[in-house]
Amino acid sequence: MKFQLDTLLEALGKPGKYQVAIFFLLACNYFPIVFNIVIMAFFGYSPQHVCVSDTYSRSGTNTSLIQSANATLKSSMGACSSTYYLADGINRTVICSDDSNSHWEFQTAGMEATIVSEWSLVCDSKYLSKLATTIYFCGVMVGGLLFGYLADKYGRKPVMLGTLYAPILIGLGTAFSNNYCLFVVLRFFMGMFLQGLQTSSYVLCMEMFLPAYRGVAGAMLEVFWGIAVMLVAPIAYLLQNWRYIQLAISLPSVLAIAYIWLAPESVRWLVLQSKMEAVKEQVQRMTKFNGLPYPTEPMEAVIAKDKSNTETARQFSFFDLLQTKEMRKRSLILFYLWFAVAVAYYALLLNMTSLDGNRYLNFFISAVVDMVAFIAVVFIVRWCPRRIPLLVFFVIGGVACITAGIIPFVWSTTNKSDMVTRQKIITGCAIVGKFGASGVFSLTFLYTSELYPTIIRNIGMGSCAFWARLGGVVAPQILALGDLSHKSISVILIGVISLVASILLLLLPETMATKLPDTIEEVEDNNRADDSDISLRREGELGDLMTEREAQL
Numbered sequence: 001m002k003f004q005l006d007t008l009l010e011a012l013g014k015p016g017k018y019q020v021a022i023f024f025l026l027a028c029n030y031f032p033i034v035f036n037i038v039i040m041a042f043f044g045y046s047p048q049h050v051c052v053s054d055t056y057s058r059s060g061t062n063t064s065l066i067q068s069a070n071a072t073l074k075s076s077m078g079a080c081s082s083t084y085y086l087a088d089g090i091n092r093t094v095i096c097s098d099d100s101n102s103h104w105e106f107q108t109a110g111m112e113a114t115i116v117s118e119w120s121l122v123c124d125s126k127y128l129s130k131l132a133t134t135i136y137f138c139g140v141m142v143g144g145l146l147f148g149y150l151a152d153k154y155g156r157k158p159v160m161l162g163t164l165y166a167p168i169l170i171g172l173g174t175a176f177s178n179n180y181c182l183f184v185v186l187r188f189f190m191g192m193f194l195q196g197l198q199t200s201s202y203v204l205c206m207e208m209f210l211p212a213y214r215g216v217a218g219a220m221l222e223v224f225w226g227i228a229v230m231l232v233a234p235i236a237y238l239l240q241n242w243r244y245i246q247l248a249i250s251l252p253s254v255l256a257i258a259y260i261w262l263a264p265e266s267v268r269w270l271v272l273q274s275k276m277e278a279v280k281e282q283v284q285r286m287t288k289f290n291g292l293p294y295p296t297e298p299m300e301a302v303i304a305k306d307k308s309n310t311e312t313a314r315q316f317s318f319f320d321l322l323q324t325k326e327m328r329k330r331s332l333i334l335f336y337l338w339f340a341v342a343v344a345y346y347a348l349l350l351n352m353t354s355l356d357g358n359r360y361l362n363f364f365i366s367a368v369v370d371m372v373a374f375i376a377v378v379f380i381v382r383w384c385p386r387r388i389p390l391l392v393f394f395v396i397g398g399v400a401c402i403t404a405g406i407i408p409f410v411w412s413t414t415n416k417s418d419m420v421t422r423q424k425i426i427t428g429c430a431i432v433g434k435f436g437a438s439g440v441f442s443l444t445f446l447y448t449s450e451l452y453p454t455i456i457r458n459i460g461m462g463s464c465a466f467w468a469r470l471g472g473v474v475a476p477q478i479l480a481l482g483d484l485s486h487k488s489i490s491v492i493l494i495g496v497i498s499l500v501a502s503i504l505l506l507l508l509p510e511t512m513a514t515k516l517p518d519t520i521e522e523v524e525d526n527n528r529a530d531d532s533d534i535s536l537r538r539e540g541e542l543g544d545l546m547t548e549r550e551a552q553l
Helices: 004-011 017-027 030-038 115-119 127-154 156-175 180-206 211-239 242-262 267-272 276-290 296-307 325-352 359-383 387-410 416-451 454-484 487-505 520-552
Strands: 049-053 065-068 074-076 079-086 091-096 102-106
Touching: 004 267, 004 296, 017 180, 017 211, 017 242, 017 276, 030 156, 030 180, 030 211, 030 242, 115 127, 115 180, 127 156, 127 180, 127 454, 156 180, 156 242, 180 211, 180 416, 180 454, 211 242, 211 359, 211 416, 267 276, 267 454, 276 296, 325 359, 325 387, 325 416, 325 454, 325 487, 325 520, 359 387, 359 416, 387 416, 387 487, 416 454, 416 487, 454 487
Parallel strands: none
Antiparallel strands: 049 102, 065 079, 074 079, 079 091
């Protein structure tokens, strides 16, 4: 079914008003996805805190408290402590633990509250805040595999609707969680469902457009990602309390109830599943909305081809990504590319929030950097091949990170002015590296969707998303490696990972303005055709060389 399907889609609008309207509806799905991915930057924020002794606070004048070592923690027998300087001249060391007469006091303004301040996730429990993020990404990994398979088997639309509405209930449960364990369990399922929403929404968009418009459509989706990231900082600033924030990012999805009637099923998927009656209904709906005549001839051609098509009767799985030579090469390289971009993007995002200054402003600046890259990609994909800008973004990110990591080793100074200048240069390199990672992040979704055939596209996207979320899990650990050794080590490692990805990228084919493959056979046939063209060119070049050599003799 090589060209009949694209001919049919072309007759439905290039693109029409219907496709544009559905695109914006699906793009809005990115808001709950992004909100829940990045919100832990605020949920897990640790305010200034001090260990307060209930005994000393009730004591008389001889042991009245003069001052405390605010937010200064000392390790003592596996617990944490603060030293109090008392009026009698004797220092007291107070250990904060569940079985002592002491408690943590957090310096929060107004109604500000985080999971750290509410459940005292400090000292020996400090790791639990980062663990919550890790558990969320574990859910995302599971969701990428599970819902990718379900979307290819049962359709894009039912999976999209289910993964859009389930997080509303999960978000409500999360907002009213009364303990940490319930919170992280619900966050796991939140990540699982929202990854299914992201994959199904993206694939629905890509399968709706012709090759000439897929690039812009894919890049515009990432612009919505950038808008959502930018909104997180003001939402967190205005609401302050993590429970209110969770409600604010969960409840608006109720407004999408109309998607049950408005959102269409993928025509490509319906055709490949031989659901021709549903295809006719969908085609009629689209042409009527776009004011176009019913495409009788293209429709008849698709139906005729479907009668001789037997491949769609098969049920596909993850193993089909690795069974044939070309699919195996594409899949293994794409797995690493997604892992690399996730490591770079999330590690640099987390690192940007550690800058001195207002955390809300720092986060917003980081989001603006994302937006600049995403908008640039909208124009880049219109005129450039896919691999070239991907290669450039990978190299920019990799070189910038390695440069930022090397500077402290090659520029050692004790002069305060030079140290300030050096830190500004390092910060500038980190921002440039974030720009490169964001550009790759935007293009990778599009490029991957064009490399996989329709019959296993959701499985492929879901599998790649698994490796991306593994990168999300690894990213904080890479930053922790820098804390244990030298902060530059983690940044250099991120840069090396990105440069390796840029080299592997050269082994993949270009997809700009090419037909979106529908079957595995098409991918293999196109690869053999490319190999034949290369062989013919080499034979021609060899023949020209021999002719020139004979003329010289």
